[in-house]
Amino acid sequence: MNHNAPESGPEWAEARSRVRVYLQALQVMSPAQQERVLALVLQRAARQQEESPGADPTALAMKEVRTLSEQWFDLLLVQHERVAVTGLVSLLAIDAREKWPEAFLAQEIPADFFHALRECDPRAVPGLRVASMVPQPFDSPLDEAIMLPLEGLSKVRLPFVAKVAAFVLSGLSLWPGNRLR
Amino acid sequence: MLSGFFTDVALASDRRWAFFILNAFGWAFGAVLMAARISANGWTIAGVGLFLLFLLLQAQIVYGFTLAVTGWWLLRTGGDIVRVNRTLPPDAVPSVLPAVAIVIPIFNEDVDRVFRGVRVMYESLQATGRGATFDFFILSDSSDLNVWIAEEKAWFDVCKRVGGFGHIFYRKRRLTLHHKSGNIADFCRRWGTKYRHLIVLDADSIMTGAVFVRLVSLMERHPQVGIIQTYSRPVLGETLFQRINQFATQAYGPLFVAGANFWQLDNSSFYGHNAIIRIKPFMEFCAMPELPPSGRLGTRILSHDTVEAALIRRAGYEVWADYDLEGSYEEGPPHLLASLQRDRRWCRGNMQHVWFLFSRGLTIPSRVNILIGMMAYASSPLWLLFLIFSPILFLGKAGGTDSAFLFVCSMFLLFVPKLLAVQRLVAALPPEKTASTRKILASTLTETLYSMLLAPILMLFYTEFVWSSFFGASAGWGQQKRSDEEGPSWRDCVAVHWFHTLVAIAAVALVAWKLPRMLPWLSLVLIGPILAIPFTRVSASSRLGRLGRSHGWFLVPEEIKPPPELQTLPEPFAATEAASVLAADFGEDFGLAQAVMDPRINALHLSLLRERPQVSLHNHEHLAGLRHRLLRDGPAALTPREKKILFWDADSMLDLHQSLWGSPQTAWHQSWQAGFRKYVASLSPPGTQPAERGQPLAVATG
Numbered sequence: 001m002n003h004n005a006p007e008s009g010p011e012w013a014e015a016r017s018r019v020r021v022y023l024q025a026l027q028v029m030s031p032a033q034q035e036r037v038l039a040l041v042l043q044r045a046a047r048q049q050e051e052s053p054g055a056d057p058t059a060l061a062m063k064e065v066r067t068l069s070e071q072w073f074d075l076l077l078v079q080h081e082r083v084a085v086t087g088l089v090s091l092l093a094i095d096a097r098e099k100w101p102e103a104f105l106a107q108e109i110p111a112d113f114f115h116a117l118r119e120c121d122p123r124a125v126p127g128l129r130v131a132s133m134v135p136q137p138f139d140s141p142l143d144e145a146i147m148l149p150l151e152g153l154s155k156v157r158l159p160f161v162a163k164v165a166a167f168v169l170s171g172l173s174l175w176p177g178n179r180l181r
Numbered sequence: 182m183l184s185g186f187f188t189d190v191a192l193a194s195d196r197r198w199a200f201f202i203l204n205a206f207g208w209a210f211g212a213v214l215m216a217a218r219i220s221a222n223g224w225t226i227a228g229v230g231l232f233l234l235f236l237l238l239q240a241q242i243v244y245g246f247t248l249a250v251t252g253w254w255l256l257r258t259g260g261d262i263v264r265v266n267r268t269l270p271p272d273a274v275p276s277v278l279p280a281v282a283i284v285i286p287i288f289n290e291d292v293d294r295v296f297r298g299v300r301v302m303y304e305s306l307q308a309t310g311r312g313a314t315f316d317f318f319i320l321s322d323s324s325d326l327n328v329w330i331a332e333e334k335a336w337f338d339v340c341k342r343v344g345g346f347g348h349i350f351y352r353k354r355r356l357t358l359h360h361k362s363g364n365i366a367d368f369c370r371r372w373g374t375k376y377r378h379l380i381v382l383d384a385d386s387i388m389t390g391a392v393f394v395r396l397v398s399l400m401e402r403h404p405q406v407g408i409i410q411t412y413s414r415p416v417l418g419e420t421l422f423q424r425i426n427q428f429a430t431q432a433y434g435p436l437f438v439a440g441a442n443f444w445q446l447d448n449s450s451f452y453g454h455n456a457i458i459r460i461k462p463f464m465e466f467c468a469m470p471e472l473p474p475s476g477r478l479g480t481r482i483l484s485h486d487t488v489e490a491a492l493i494r495r496a497g498y499e500v501w502a503d504y505d506l507e508g509s510y511e512e513g514p515p516h517l518l519a520s521l522q523r524d525r526r527w528c529r530g531n532m533q534h535v536w537f538l539f540s541r542g543l544t545i546p547s548r549v550n551i552l553i554g555m556m557a558y559a560s561s562p563l564w565l566l567f568l569i570f571s572p573i574l575f576l577g578k579a580g581g582t583d584s585a586f587l588f589v590c591s592m593f594l595l596f597v598p599k600l601l602a603v604q605r606l607v608a609a610l611p612p613e614k615t616a617s618t619r620k621i622l623a624s625t626l627t628e629t630l631y632s633m634l635l636a637p638i639l640m641l642f643y644t645e646f647v648w649s650s651f652f653g654a655s656a657g658w659g660q661q662k663r664s665d666e667e668g669p670s671w672r673d674c675v676a677v678h679w680f681h682t683l684v685a686i687a688a689v690a691l692v693a694w695k696l697p698r699m700l701p702w703l704s705l706v707l708i709g710p711i712l713a714i715p716f717t718r719v720s721a722s723s724r725l726g727r728l729g730r731s732h733g734w735f736l737v738p739e740e741i742k743p744p745p746e747l748q749t750l751p752e753p754f755a756a757t758e759a760a761s762v763l764a765a766d767f768g769e770d771f772g773l774a775q776a777v778m779d780p781r782i783n784a785l786h787l788s789l790l791r792e793r794p795q796v797s798l799h800n801h802e803h804l805a806g807l808r809h810r811l812l813r814d815g816p817a818a819l820t821p822r823e824k825k826i827l828f829w830d831a832d833s834m835l836d837l838h839q840s841l842w843g844s845p846q847t848a849w850h851q852s853w854q855a856g857f858r859k860y861v862a863s864l865s866p867p868g869t870q871p872a873e874r875g876q877p878l879a880v881a882t883g
Contacts, residue, residue: 007456011367014845018842020261020789020862022780024641024864025779025780025781025864026780026859027781043599045491056843056845058843058845059843059844060842062839062842062843063717063839063843066839071577082787082831084784085784085787085788085835086788088780088781088784089337089784089785091787092337092341092781092784092785093337093340093346095341099358101284105805115530120346121346121347122337122340122788123346123347123350123352123788124336124352124788125350125351125352125372125535126316126347126375127515128372129371129372129374129375130371131370131373131374131464132370133366133369133370133373133464133468134471135467135468135469135470136466136467136468136469136492137470139540140537140539140540140541142535148373175252
């Protein structure tokens with residue numbers, strides 16, 4: 001295969017358009033930069049296909065985007081776990097699209113971009129300093145001995161007719177005619 | 182114990198006795214009148230029951246009246262000399278402020294509003310020049326995946342906009358134990374020891390930077406103070422319901438809080454938000470115990486604030502109300518149905534406090550605060566019983582003059598606080614502002630009529646809530662539907678109120694038939710439930726709210742001279758374009774679709790999830806199966822729990838993202854295909870051809 005001329009055909013066309021969309025989704029909006037990254041990605045994907053004939057070009061191209069990103073962020077950031085994720089969030093945090101529109105995946109890194117990326121710390125929470133917080137004892141004389149039987153009574157389910165009868169009887173017992181003396 | 186700035190134990194004792202005697206006098210006066218009225222017909226079982234009910238209810242009315250009169254008198258004479266805010270010169274700030282955490286527990290809230298508030302408060306704090314030691318924590322318990330994704334994005338956007346990374350944090354709890362109090366306790370266990378003070382806000386709270394600094398300065402000045410509660414003024418009301426409530430709270434509220442401070446002093450109430458807490462004693466003494474494990478009140482404490490205030494007071498720390506501090510705000514519910522939903526939760530929480538009422542070691546004022554909180558709801562069934570039995574008792578009996586006098590006395594107790602509040606508002610106006618005086622009087626009169634309609638409606642609902650708290654009966658209604666800006670629909674209003682309306686109509690018919698003489702009196706109570714449906718619908722109107730505002734009705738000071746924080750709060754903030762693009766194809770799952778499809782949202786979500794510990798082969802296979810089904814069969818094929826499992830698993834979310842982008846569209850469910858096409862279209866600059874719309878693009882050759 002000629003690495004300067006990636007395969008044509010519908011599968012490679014789909015791979016190319018998918019990578020382009022992905023770059024747009026990553027806010028790589030400069031056409032020149034898109035073309036540069038596209039060429040690099042497709043070239044690497046084509047090389048991969050030589051090793052795995054029959055592999056889907058879209059899958060290979062998208063895998064190369066990830067690999068390229070990881071390798072690129074690995075050079076810039078100290079972190080090693082999920083470096084592409086951290087790098088991408090940092091890019092968004094420093095507003096790289098506006099300030100350094102051509103920097104993403106570039107060979108030559110602007111110094112101010114490098115420093116901004118390194119200093120960026122978009123952590124959602126600070127480091128832990130774990131301590132205990134133990135619930136206070138309940139310490140009430142109105143404890144289970146009194147409340148629970150009362151609440152247990154509340155669970156008794158009476159039929160509707162019984163409830164109405166109880167209500168009517170209660171009302172009759174309080175009727176004004178029932179004098180105390 | 183008065184070991185802080187206010188050390189005059191004798192004065193405190195005198196104040197509390199004086200307040201108690203004033204209450205007792207009013208209470209006894211009413212009791213004598215009622216006893217005379219009942220005696221006129223002879224004492225019966227019903228009469229004794231009615232008398233006891235009257236004593237309980239009279240105590241509540243007299244307490245409110247005494248608070249208002251005391252507060253009015255204090256405000257009229259230059260303010261209470263014993264105020265926590267008075268202990269420090271206005272501009273006194275320590276040279277070094279300690280680390281302070283401002284926490285905002287949220288649960289499926291309006292994300293845009295929450296983070297607009299964070300932005301406004303953060304910027305206000307930075308403007309004071311003393312913001313460096315303050316950190317914001319948004320503590321999310323949200324269960325809705327769409328809300329969760331929106332929160333993450335909004336957190337990121339607000340940090341980016343104000344440069345808040347490292348000072349504005351976002352924490353999502355996996356296990357949402359013990360509701361809000363558990364959320365705050367979780368914060369304390371993780372980061373509490375990094376900070377000296379904790380400022381707790383609600384999702385709709387706003388506090389100015391100056392208030393934050395002032396509260397911290399006061400806490401630094403008084404190490405024995407455990408909690409300072411600000412008086413948060415309701416603002417930004419749009420609907421008629423909100424505007425009338427905020428007018429009433431701002432007009433009458435100052436009298437009541439000043440009166441409460443007169444006797445509560447270092448044992449004030451705590452409302453759970455817009456307050457500062459000293460973290461160390463809070464962690465040591467205020468962790469919420471679980472309630473006993475059976476019974477309908479539940480084991481989780483729903484309303485923690487009053488209990489926390491009582492516990493920290495029991496530990497010897499003071500609780501003060503800083504009621505004259507300007508710059509602490511909140512927003513109220515937009516309509517009656519939303520307010521009732523909140524009340525149902527609060528009612529159950531307050532009823533749970535019966536467990537604490539007799540806890541050992543609590544101060545008497547703490548017990549009174551707990552009791553007052555319970556009576557706020559428990560008085561409703563008592564009023565209902567009173568209203569049912571008093572006509573029966575006085576059926577065909579003489580004694581009309583006594584009844585009328587009793588009624589007049591009760592009205593005096595209820596309406597004098599309003600008159601005093603109006604006097605205060607009018608007295609504060611310049612003499613030439615006669616138009617303003619007319620508007621204040623008109624607003625007050627309207628609010629009074631509104632309250633007369635609302636009170637019996639609330640009484641019936643609160644009775645149901647109290648009943649359901651103890652006996653588990655359902656008192657609810659379905660999920661509210663909101664019709665754009667006009668609040669609940671007629672259908673919602675009918676569904677909620679129809680029963681009360683029918684009962685009230687039947688009661689009118691019964692009274693007209695059997696007790697026609699009582700009809701004028703009882704109609705004052707029954708008219709509210711009869712009109713409840715239109716009342717709720719009309720009071721939820723934003724149009725009427727705006728109309729009232731444009732005519733100068735129900736105005737509050739913050740509308741006449743708005744502080745900068747409230748002026749900038751309504752500015753829209755969170756961008757939701759991707760969510761709206763995906764909403765059509767994914768319905769309720771657009772948050773999940775966003776997190777899978779959009780590489781920025783996916784990366785942000787992943788960055789906020791913890792690394793997954795080693796999972797078993799079984800779990801690994803289970804997760805792989807869920808991922809496969811999600812892409813092949815669409816999000817609707819998974820249960821909410823399954824989607825949540827994937828959402829919490831970083832490896833799965835990464836794998837889903839990579840699988841979606843790295844596989845042909847034919848392998849996806851049609852919802853993914855349609856959503857992807859729209860997503861792609863939304864990425865392309867206007868006027869350009871989207872890259873992926875079916876037709877193959879030319880491949881450049883080198």
